[in-house]
Amino acid sequence: MNIIEVKNLHKIYKESEIEVHAVRGIDLIFEQGEFTAIVGPSGSGKTTFLNMIGGLDKPTEGEIVIDGVNINELKGSKLIDFRLRKIGFVFQAYNLIPVLTAKENVEFIMSLQKRPKKERIERAETLLKAVGLGDRLNARPSKLSGGQQQRVAVARALASKPMFILADEPTANLDSESTRNLLEIMENLNKMENITFIFSTHDARVVKKARRVITFDDGKVISDVKNKY
Amino acid sequence: MILNIARRNIWRNKRRTLITVASVFFALFFGLMMRSVQIGTFGRITENIVSSYSGHLQIHKKGYSEEKIINNSFKFPSGKIEKIKRLNYVKAVVPRIESFALASSGEQTKGCLVSGISPEKENAVTEISEKIISGRYLTQNDNGALIGDKLASFLNVGINDTIILLGQGYHSVSAAGKYPVRGILHFSTPKLNSSLVYISLKEAQTLYSIENKLTGIAVFADNDRHTSLLKSEILSVFNPENYEVLDWGEMMPELKQLIQTKSAGSYVVLGLLYMIVGFGVLGTAVMSAAERKKEFGLLIAVGMRKIKLALIVFSETLFLGLIAVIAGFAVSLPIILYYSVYPILLSGTMAAMYEKGGFEPVIVFSSDPSYMFAQLIIVGVIVLIASCYPILKISRLKPIDAMRN
Numbered sequence: 001m002n003i004i005e006v007k008n009l010h011k012i013y014k015e016s017e018i019e020v021h022a023v024r025g026i027d028l029i030f031e032q033g034e035f036t037a038i039v040g041p042s043g044s045g046k047t048t049f050l051n052m053i054g055g056l057d058k059p060t061e062g063e064i065v066i067d068g069v070n071i072n073e074l075k076g077s078k079l080i081d082f083r084l085r086k087i088g089f090v091f092q093a094y095n096l097i098p099v100l101t102a103k104e105n106v107e108f109i110m111s112l113q114k115r116p117k118k119e120r121i122e123r124a125e126t127l128l129k130a131v132g133l134g135d136r137l138n139a140r141p142s143k144l145s146g147g148q149q150q151r152v153a154v155a156r157a158l159a160s161k162p163m164f165i166l167a168d169e170p171t172a173n174l175d176s177e178s179t180r181n182l183l184e185i186m187e188n189l190n191k192m193e194n195i196t197f198i199f200s201t202h203d204a205r206v207v208k209k210a211r212r213v214i215t216f217d218d219g220k221v222i223s224d225v226k227n228k229y
Numbered sequence: 230m231i232l233n234i235a236r237r238n239i240w241r242n243k244r245r246t247l248i249t250v251a252s253v254f255f256a257l258f259f260g261l262m263m264r265s266v267q268i269g270t271f272g273r274i275t276e277n278i279v280s281s282y283s284g285h286l287q288i289h290k291k292g293y294s295e296e297k298i299i300n301n302s303f304k305f306p307s308g309k310i311e312k313i314k315r316l317n318y319v320k321a322v323v324p325r326i327e328s329f330a331l332a333s334s335g336e337q338t339k340g341c342l343v344s345g346i347s348p349e350k351e352n353a354v355t356e357i358s359e360k361i362i363s364g365r366y367l368t369q370n371d372n373g374a375l376i377g378d379k380l381a382s383f384l385n386v387g388i389n390d391t392i393i394l395l396g397q398g399y400h401s402v403s404a405a406g407k408y409p410v411r412g413i414l415h416f417s418t419p420k421l422n423s424s425l426v427y428i429s430l431k432e433a434q435t436l437y438s439i440e441n442k443l444t445g446i447a448v449f450a451d452n453d454r455h456t457s458l459l460k461s462e463i464l465s466v467f468n469p470e471n472y473e474v475l476d477w478g479e480m481m482p483e484l485k486q487l488i489q490t491k492s493a494g495s496y497v498v499l500g501l502l503y504m505i506v507g508f509g510v511l512g513t514a515v516m517s518a519a520e521r522k523k524e525f526g527l528l529i530a531v532g533m534r535k536i537k538l539a540l541i542v543f544s545e546t547l548f549l550g551l552i553a554v555i556a557g558f559a560v561s562l563p564i565i566l567y568y569s570v571y572p573i574l575l576s577g578t579m580a581a582m583y584e585k586g587g588f589e590p591v592i593v594f595s596s597d598p599s600y601m602f603a604q605l606i607i608v609g610v611i612v613l614i615a616s617c618y619p620i621l622k623i624s625r626l627k628p629i630d631a632m633r634n
Contacts, residue, residue: 051629056530056629056632077534077536080529080533080534083530083532084532084533085532089531091527095523095527095632097234097524097527097528098241099237100237104230107230108230108234111230112534112537113532160532
């Protein structure tokens with residue numbers, strides 16, 4: 001089942017008087033259950049592309065249809081609500097709320113969805129246990145290592161039961177042990193719960209695990225390969 | 230969850246929070262103290278003069294305030310007095326004859342204010358008998374006088390000594406009379422002590438040759454707040470073409486102006502104080518917003534509506550304000566309440582200065598909730614303005630730009 005359809009996507013930034021063509025006419029389709037890596041050199045348009053399909057940035061031209069909705073037409077609170085319901089985010093710098101504990105960070109997304117408190121607490125604990133942080137539920141981000149924080153971020157992204165999770169360089173700040181742990185968790189969630197992951201990365205270990213690898217260069221897709229296991 | 234985040238956020242930078250809270254606290258504390266002393270002290274001065282002598286309003290024959298002479302007296306309007314007594318907010322109505330005379334005893338002579346009063350009616354409202362420090366109060370048709378202690382001292386008279394009053398009566402006839410001193414009074418207003426002589430209304434009418442006439446009617450309101458309302462109602466009973474109705478501010482413009490000038494001065498000081506504090510709170514809000522721009526971007530990115538985020542930021546500033554307000558009132562209120570019951574009695578040079586200015590040497594704190602409420606509103610407005618900046622920033626925030634920050 002197609003969950004994201006990208007048609008003729010362009011993004012032009014204007015920096016001072018210079019126009020930067022970050023994305024140049026991309027057409028892609030993502031299906032339910034994919035575990036996709038977007039690779040390419042710095043400045044190839046990976047992050048811009050992820051931001052646009054995540055509804056964080058508007059394309060200059062083209063269409064992004066998620067679950068049948070053209071997100072370019074959504075504005076303000078409608079777009080924010082759409083992101084809350086459909087998309088999970090994992091950022092390179094973890095971006096957890098520093099004053100909340102690990103459990104509260106995960107619960108927080110569900111509170112935005114106005115889910116009952118009991119459900120929120122149970123799901124937050126389940127997800128944190130699933131990412132191996134069952135014993136760190138009440139620790140604040142400052143008391144967690146980078147790898148642990150990124151696992152909380154994954155749990156938070158999953159908490160809202162999104163259609164897919166976008167992860168921008170999720171392992172960039174992690175050591176090899178933490179990277180291995182995180183990949184394992186993401187892969188398991190993908191295989192066992194059919195959760196769609198789309199991530200941009202430079203990391204060869206991540207690319208090796210991906211079942212689909214899309215390579216960007218100069219704002220275009222230069223290859224789209226499906227690995228078979 | 231929103232309030233929880235806001236509550237925890239304010240303690241992220243403890244030192245900054247404490248400095249901000251302290252600045253609002255001190256501004257509120259000084260604001261409350263300053264207004265309390267000012268309102269309390271001026272209230273006391275007004276109360277002393279208004280309640281113990283002038284009344285909130287006075288009715289005279291038209292032109293009396295311009296020329297305070299016995300010729301401007303008017304016939305005792307008993308029917309109209311009864312009408313005024315029935316008006317709302319009227320506590321008491323007392324007839325008076327007021328004029329000037331020379332008080333003399335032995336070799337000493339001094340100008341004085343002669344007040345002819347109805348002893349029972351007057352005492353019921355101004356409680357003159359409470360101010361007697363020696364002797365007794367006047368009876369209804371007493372032919373004696375009550376005099377202020379400083380005047381008695383100047384004239385060198387005591388109880389049962391006789392003073393002579395010399396003045397000008399109706400149509401310039403000479404007014405002269407001798408009056409045994411029945412009692413010596415002490416008022417909290419120094420000016421009254423050195424100039425006031427009370428005699429009965431009947432004696433005053435005889436002295437000034439104005440049988441069955443008055444120079445004024447003093448009206449006492451239940452509260453100063455009702456003075457202006459009462460004035461308009463009295464004007465409907467006493468035709469303004471023939472009578473003038475003056476409130477105490479019009480009767481004593483110098484006192485009213487003094488209060489207004491001092492109040493204006495304190496508003497300027499408080500305005501500056503709150504402005505400085507306001508900028509301090511705004512500075513905290515601006516810094517906090519700038520530091521957390523990325524975090525704000527993230528929260529919007531993951532699905533938090535801007536209005537909720539604005540609510541968090543507003544709650545944070547509100548919490549800061551609340552802490553300061555609670556602390557400010559917790560420290561100020563006991564002091565204000567204590568000194569409103571037990572005023573500070575001045576002594577030495579300070580007391581002499583007050584007395585020289587014609588005021589009672591005492592500092593009174595007012596516990597009137599209205600000025601406290603006003604200070605609360607000011608702090609509320611500061612908090613509101615200070616939270617506008619980050620809220621404005623949030624409303625214009627693009628998550629993608631904020632997260633690149």
